[in-house]
Amino acid sequence: MNDLENNLRKLEGYLTNLKCDGVLNHIDGEAVHGSGGEFFATESPVDLSEICQVAKGGSEDIDRAAAAAKAAFPAWRDMDPAKRKAILHKIADAIVARAEEIALLESWDTGQAIRFMSKAAIRGAENFRFFADRAPEACDGRSMPSANHVNISGRRPIGPVGVITPWNTPFMLSTWKIAPALAAGCTVVHKPAEWSPVTARLLVEIAEEAGLPKGVWNVVNGFGEDAGKALTEHPDIKAIAFVGESSTGSAIMRQGAETLKRVHFELGGKNPVVVFEDADLDRALDAAVFMIYSLNGERCTSSSRLLVQQGLYDDFTTRLAERVSRIKVGHPLDPATEVGPLIHARHFGKVVSYFDVARAEGAKVAQGGEPFEGPGGGHYVAPTLFTAANNGMRIAQEEIFGPVLTAIPFADETEALALANATRYGLAGYVWTNDLSRAMRFSDSLDAGMVWVNSENVRHLPTPFGGVKDSGIGRDGGDYSFDFYMETKNIAFARGDHKIPKLGV
Numbered sequence: 001m002n003d004l005e006n007n008l009r010k011l012e013g014y015l016t017n018l019k020c021d022g023v024l025n026h027i028d029g030e031a032v033h034g035s036g037g038e039f040f041a042t043e044s045p046v047d048l049s050e051i052c053q054v055a056k057g058g059s060e061d062i063d064r065a066a067a068a069a070k071a072a073f074p075a076w077r078d079m080d081p082a083k084r085k086a087i088l089h090k091i092a093d094a095i096v097a098r099a100e101e102i103a104l105l106e107s108w109d110t111g112q113a114i115r116f117m118s119k120a121a122i123r124g125a126e127n128f129r130f131f132a133d134r135a136p137e138a139c140d141g142r143s144m145p146s147a148n149h150v151n152i153s154g155r156r157p158i159g160p161v162g163v164i165t166p167w168n169t170p171f172m173l174s175t176w177k178i179a180p181a182l183a184a185g186c187t188v189v190h191k192p193a194e195w196s197p198v199t200a201r202l203l204v205e206i207a208e209e210a211g212l213p214k215g216v217w218n219v220v221n222g223f224g225e226d227a228g229k230a231l232t233e234h235p236d237i238k239a240i241a242f243v244g245e246s247s248t249g250s251a252i253m254r255q256g257a258e259t260l261k262r263v264h265f266e267l268g269g270k271n272p273v274v275v276f277e278d279a280d281l282d283r284a285l286d287a288a289v290f291m292i293y294s295l296n297g298e299r300c301t302s303s304s305r306l307l308v309q310q311g312l313y314d315d316f317t318t319r320l321a322e323r324v325s326r327i328k329v330g331h332p333l334d335p336a337t338e339v340g341p342l343i344h345a346r347h348f349g350k351v352v353s354y355f356d357v358a359r360a361e362g363a364k365v366a367q368g369g370e371p372f373e374g375p376g377g378g379h380y381v382a383p384t385l386f387t388a389a390n391n392g393m394r395i396a397q398e399e400i401f402g403p404v405l406t407a408i409p410f411a412d413e414t415e416a417l418a419l420a421n422a423t424r425y426g427l428a429g430y431v432w433t434n435d436l437s438r439a440m441r442f443s444d445s446l447d448a449g450m451v452w453v454n455s456e457n458v459r460h461l462p463t464p465f466g467g468v469k470d471s472g473i474g475r476d477g478g479d480y481s482f483d484f485y486m487e488t489k490n491i492a493f494a495r496g497d498h499k500i501p502k503l504g505v
């Protein structure tokens with residue numbers, strides 16, 4: 001039996017458990033149907049077969065979940081943080097113990113290649129461990145004495161929060177948002193993406209089996225316009241942590257306005273990778289290829305715009321096209337696969353539509369530019385490279401969110417910076433140069449929340465993660481996450497009998 005057959009056999013076992021009752025909502029420690037009794041199907045992008053039925057939640061379900069999160073909040077907030085830390089570590093242990101199941105189901109539900117998804121489960125566990133270790137210090141503040149007062153600040157968990165996640169790497173992203181919320185002492189209502197709901201159910205069950213009290217973490221499945229909207233409008237939900245499209249972020253801001261919702265947005269990107277003539281070109285090539293063609297290009301920090309200095313543009317893009325032509329598209333459960341099928345017919349349609357856009361705009365399709373006949377007949381596209389492009393084209397400005405790269409030449413540093421910044425987005429940027437002064441100057445002026453110099457995206461959990469412009473509001477990571485999930489409070493103690501202004505004497 002080869003590796004793919006072996007993975008498929010194991011998957012069958014895990015799917016059997018799921019298919020018994022589908023993906024239900026999870027409220028106050030119980031797996032429950034939607035209040036309207038409705039379901040929707042989630043299907044695999046590999047062969048479009050139905051994976052299982054998913055409970056369809058709406059505003060009534062959100063009401064119940066928010067009530068459970070509100071009721072569970074005081075005890076969770078007041079729990080000794082050392083105990084919270086221990087529970088979160090147990091969740092991490094349990095994720096590791098079920099990493100294979102999580103990875104196989106995630107691959108099957110999303111189309112993401114198993115070579116990346118097996119690491120995603122482990123990264124999810126690391127997220128829990130990282131924030132678990134910081135739980136005991138999350139409330140810490142500062143002492144700021146003044147002439148007449150001792151001021152002591154501290155942080156308190158904000159209350160029940162809503163977490164809304166997208167479909168691209170749902171397991172990892174859910175842990176990334178939920179682990180710090182729990183470590184901070186908040187309770188959670190999670191609304192997973194409707195196209196990839198399978199691992200969210202596993203995750204909450206794992207957490208409760210590991211000792212998380214009932215009601216601390218609730219999951220309501222459903223669509224953005226009903227369950228998602230209701231969550232963002234709910235008066236008992238104090239903040240919304242959202243990862244998804246920029247336009248959805250705007251909608252959530254409008255929806256949350258009435259209840260003055262605190263929001264944290266991780267949104268879209270059209271991230272430049274800028275390659276100067278003096279760079280280590282072999283490494284730059286490896287990184288550029290990795291950052292757009294890994295995770296099916298369905299990655300917010302993907303390097304989807306390649307800016308190459310004029311003198312090496314032809315050589316570099318020729319080498320690039322050759323590498324792209326050799327990328328292995330295939331069954332996501334095959335460990336050899338580098339690019340799997342795209343998540344959904346609608347997303348496939350969007351990505352494919354850009355092939356026509358590129359041709360109409362006059363760019364050259366140097367590689368790919370068409371659907372790919374993959375195993376199972378699912379939503380595969382050929383890894384694609386557009387050359388002879390300019391920064392004004394739609395393929396250079398719009399987030400395609402697939403394995404599609406647009407390569408644009410530039411003359412010098414000034415033009416490179418102008419092109420890199422000429423987009424509505426500002427999530428990440430990648431700079432390749434061996435000139436130290438230029439690296440510092442350029443990365444400083446790049447409109448991006450995160451810049452990697454001579455590197456691909458390597459995540460270090462204490463560092464701030466987030467974007468500027470239309471790519472987001474707020475930062476995740478380390479203490480930044482706690483700042484979002486907590487309120488900072490100051491208490492001033494008078495040192496003695498300072499003069500109090502007297503009125504009406």
Ligand code: NAD
Binds near residue numbers: 229
């Ligand atoms: P999306 O915005 O369509 O959906 C994300 C989530 O929002 C889903 O759960 C959806 O049901 C929900 N939603 C939709 N409309 C809503 C509404 N009106 N109110 C409340 N919730 C609503 O995004 P997607 O297509 O699932 O994901 C792809 C996008 O996510 C891309 O733009 C990508 O760049 C972005 N993303 C960003 C990051 C980051 O860290 N910046 C990470 C991953 C993905």
